[in-house]
Amino acid sequence: MKIAFSPCPNDTFVFHALVHGLIPGAPRFQVTYADIDKTNGWVASGEGPDVLKISYAALPWALEHYTLLPCGGALGRGCGPLILSGAALGGTTEAAALAGRRVAVPSERSTAYLLFRLWAARHVPGGVGDIVVMPFHEIMPAVRDGSIDAGLVIHEARFTYASYGLTMMTDLGSWWETDTGLPIPLGAIVARRSLDQEAIAQWIRASVEYAWAHPTESEAYVLQHAQEMSPEVAKAHIELYVNAYTADLGRSGLEAVQALLGRAAEEGLVPAVDVQRL
Incomplete structure (x- = not known):
């Protein structure tokens, strides 16, 4: 069976047991490590592996060929994307400064x-x-180098952006949680x-539970794929993104997904889906 996920610590931590043959009854998995932009494209084309980690924002394009599993993903609180500015914007924190600017x-x-587009529609005039x-x-x-005015960042950037001299x-x-009261999908x-x-789903949930029960077993594997990340940052990354929602999406997690895709569809940003059937 083929699976694709990112080399980020939360994914390698979660799937370590599954891809190393440590889950009884699970088949052997062939892994492709890929950036989220690639997996989002594969799942939309229907030509991707059997199991993939994608963005929730890409789910409407995936549902023809794939279905959402209730575990293994990333939801939570206090773990959302950041918008960063540097010298090109004078390190400003004013949203209006993004008007007409190049954003990565x-x-x-x-x-x-998707969150950025929903936020910018309210906060960036023009x-x-x-x-x-x-x-x-x-x-x-x-x-940092000024080739881009501002950047939208994810993952461990929450812990390292200050070392680049950047401003959040x-x-x-935080905006999403305040506005909806829901976790971030x-x-x-x-x-x-x-x-x-x-x-x-049972194999993936077993892999999550194995990771929690044997947290040191995956360390070498996690750091091997962590793109020069320090062990301390990798650990903080895992603690932030691997939580109860990873083991079970649950009612509040599903409500968060429904809210995100529902709002985005109303704004014409994603195709409408029957969110009640997710």
Whole structure:
């Protein structure tokens, strides 16, 4: 069975047991490590692996070929995307300064970008300028060097942006939580509709539980794929993004997904889906 997820610590931590043959009854998984922009594209084309980690924002395009699994993903509180500014904007925190500016984003179908568009519609008069898609690890250097006016960042950037001399303009997660009272739906796990959804969910949930029960076993694997991240940052990353929602989406997690896709559809940002059937 083929699976694709990012090399980020939360994903490698969650799937370590599954891809290393430590879950009884699970088949052998062939792994592709890919940036979220790639997996979002694969799932929309229907040509991706059997199981993928994608953005919740890409889910409307995935549902023809894939279905949402209730575990393995990334939702939470205090873990949302950030908008960062640098020298090009004088390190400002004023949202209006983004009007007409070039902003780097990690994927056009990322949850981060969808949240940004919902936020910008209310806070940036006249709208932003050009949107430039970049791998997320290239965004902060581009903002620091002035080739991009501002950047939308995810993952461990929450812990490292100050080292690039950047300023946080807005925490989109905090904005979403204040506005809705719901957790932030970031990354989803989907599986092909032709497969045994229940079995795959059981294997993934078992992998999450194994990771929590044996937290040191995955350390070497996590750091191998962590793109020069320090062990301390990797640990903080895991603690932030791997939580109760990873084991079970639950009612509040599902409500968060329904709210995100419902709002986005009303704004014409994503195709409308029957969110009550997710």
